[in-house]
Amino acid sequence: MVVLFEGIDTCGKSTQLELLKQKHPEIITTKEPGGTAFGIKAREILLESSIISKRAELLLFLADRAEHYEEVVQPNQDKLIISDRGFISGIGYALANGDFELDDLIMLNKFALQGNLPDKVILFLTDIQTLQERLGGKDLDGIEQRGLEYLLSVQEHMRQTVLTLGIPHLFIDACDSIENIHQTILTYLKV
Ligand SMILES: Nc1ncnc2c1ncn2[C@@H]1O[C@H](COP(=O)(O)OP(=O)(O)OP(=O)(O)O)[C@@H](O)[C@H]1O
C-alpha cells in the first residue's frame, strides 16, 4: 500500500513520519523530492530557486517522481510505503504557480507514475498563524520564500485535488498536538 503524507511547508509531515518509523521500522519511508540519488540532486536545484521557468520546475519535479516511482515504489509494492510528499504536492504547487490546468497536471502525473496513483493520502491542514510561527523558526528555501498567501493557496489546491480525484484520504488538523496527530494516524492506518 502506498500512502502520501501531504501538506504545505512546516505542517508537520516529517515529524509524524519519524514517529511512525520509530514505532514501525518495517514501514518503507521515503520522500519527494530526495528519495533517490537523482532526487537528492534535483532537490538541490529545485529548492535553491535558480529556475525561472515554472514549466521547467514542474518537469523536474515530474522527472523526480518518475525516478522515485521506479526506484522506490515499484520494487516495494508488497510493503507499506509512506512518502513525505508526492503527486498531490506536484499538483497543488503547480496550480498555485499559475498557467497550468488541473486536467493536464493529472495527465502528466499519471504518466510519471505509470498510471499508479497512491492508495491513501493523509493531508495536513494548517492555519495562517501556525504557518507564520513555524516558518519564522527556520531558514526559508526558495519555495517557502514565496510567502504565506502562496502557501495557503497551495493548501487549498491540494484539498480540492484530493476531493476531486476521490482518493481515500484523512484530513489532519496540523495545529493539534504532535501526540494527538500521531494517534489519529495510527488509527487511520490500522498499524
Ligand atoms: N503538531 C505540532 N505542534 C507543534 N509543533 C509542531 C507540530 N508538528 C511539527 N511541529 C514543528 O513544526 C516544525 C515543522 O515540522 P516538520 O518539519 O515536521 O514539517 P514538514 O511538514 O515536514 O515541513 P517541510 O515540508 O517544510 O519539510 C518543526 O519545528 C516541528 O517540530
Ligand SMILES: Cc1cn([C@H]2C[C@H](O)[C@@H](COP(=O)(O)O)O2)c(=O)[nH]c1=O
Ligand atoms: C513534491 C513537490 C514538492 N514541491 C515543493 C514543496 C516544498 O516547498 C519543497 C520540498 O521541500 P520539503 O522540505 O520536502 O517540504 O518542494 C513542489 O513544489 N512540487 C512538488 O511536486
